[in-house]
Amino acid sequence: EAQVTQNPRYLITVTGKKLTVTCSQNMNHEYMSWYRQDPGLGLRQIYYSMNVEVTDKGDVPEGYKVSRKEKRNFPLILESPSPNQTSLYFCASRLGQGAQPQHFGDGTRLSIL
Amino acid sequence: AQKVTQAQTEISVVEKEDVTLDCVYETRDTTYYLFWYKQPPSGELVFLIRRNSFDEQNEISGRYSWNFQKSTSSFNFTITASQVVDSAVYFCALSEAEISYNTDKLIFGTGTRLQVFP
Numbered sequence: 001e002a003q004v005t006q007n008p009r010y011l012i013t014v015t016g017k018k019l020t021v022t023c024s025q026n027m028n029h030e031y032m033s034w035y036r037q038d039p040g041l042g043l044r045q046i047y048y049s050m051n052v053e054v055t056d057k058g059d060v061p062e063g064y065k066v067s068r069k070e071k072r073n074f075p076l077i078l079e080s081p082s083p084n085q086t087s088l089y090f091c092a093s094r095l096g097q098g099a100q101p102q103h104f105g106d107g108t109r110l111s112i113l
Numbered sequence: 114a115q116k117v118t119q120a121q122t123e124i125s126v127v128e129k130e131d132v133t134l135d136c137v138y139e140t141r142d143t144t145y146y147l148f149w150y151k152q153p154p155s156g157e158l159v160f161l162i163r164r165n166s167f168d169e170q171n172e173i174s175g176r177y178s179w180n181f182q183k184s185t186s187s188f189n190f191t192i193t194a195s196q197v198v199d200s201a202v203y204f205c206a207l208s209e210a211e212i213s214y215n216t217d218k219l220i221f222g223t224g225t226r227l228q229v230f231p
Contacts, residue, residue, distance in 0.1 A: 031217045042204065042221035090158060101148060102219055104158040
């Protein structure tokens with residue numbers, strides 16, 4: 001089954017404790033992105049990747065890191081999480097250019113205390 | 114500037130009523146794509162439809178229909194004979210061809226929460 005898998009689905013942690021949210025897709029998609037969803041703001045792009053070893057900042061990259069060592073995986077790293085990073089996070093992937101819809105993972109709800 | 118506006122924050126209807134969710138967009142690109150996604154209470158994002166800027170044909174899929182009008186920069190979504198299972202947050206999104214090729218960016222509206230009561 002074609003899917004984007006995120007883990008964990010839920011996480012409660014404390015300020016400053018490094019965490020990684022994993023994302024994996026099995027569709028051989030070139031493009032992958034991370035978004036965060038906040039009330040009243042919709043979804044905003046954090047980072048994106050056009051292919052292996054090609055990543056760049058989206059609209060809200062502060063406090064986040066990513067890597068793309070393999071085509072299928074695109075982890076989101078919070079080196080020193082802070083309470084303002086409490087949010088619902090989505091990983092997405094898609095094939096080719098703008099015509100293709102993005103496929104989203106089921107979301108990861110992070111709470112930073 | 115690219116922008117998607119969903120002015121309706123929340124809509125409540127009774128089952129079997131028809132409901133229209135509004136979406137207005139701004140773009141300078143001549144080639145762009147519009148999307149609707151559904152986010153049910155379980156939280157995942159479900160793709161509903163994609164429409165490109167060269168295709169103004171309206172589309173119907175079962176109880177769902179979409180009205181794309183370039184003249185008013187709108188891409189509205191109508192649910193006919195709504196059901197409780199339609200209760201969700203619905204997002205309209207814009208992808209500009211040139212920008213998305215270089216940034217993979219999808220620009221979302223703030224969403225409309227639809228509640229359908231039995």
